[in-house]
Amino acid sequence: MSHNAIIASSSSGASASNTNDILSVNPYESHPSLKPVEAEVLWEYAKLAHHVKSLAQKTRELHEEPDQTMLPRLRVLEKKMGLVLTLFKASVWGVINEQPVPEGNYNDSNNTTIQQ
Numbered sequence: 224m225s226h227n228a229i230i231a232s233s234s235s236g237a238s239a240s241n242t243n244d245i246l247s248v249n250p251y252e253s254h255p256s257l258k259p260v261e262a263e264v265l266w267e268y269a270k271l272a273h274h275v276k277s278l279a280q281k282t283r284e285l286h287e288e289p290d291q292t293m294l295p296r297l298r299v300l301e302k303k304m305g306l307v308l309t310l311f312k313a314s315v316w317g318v319i320n321e322q323p324v325p326e327g328n329y330n331d332s333n334n335t336t337i338q339q
Contacts, residue, residue, distance in 0.1 A: 245266075245269050245270060245273055246270055246273065249262060249263070249266040250266070250269070251263075251265045251266055251269075252266075
């Protein structure tokens, strides 16, 4: 029996209580076709799959019903970040303008223009 068949046979009759049991009890532990290391790997995979399903469900819920309190707070943050960016640009411009223009660094030896 392949590992995929083992996973499918053990998860086909899973109920809500069995999905929570997967986090505490290894259902592959006493399977005769598996080595202990394989049983542990399959258990970790089952726990990971449970967490991914839970995350997908919560993400779907957030997508369908956005948090009404978060949207106004994000708008305020967006305005503040715009202000911070504007102030940062002005500060950088001020620093650049305060630097003295270097004189005497111009090298005339490479000048190939015709001078009269």
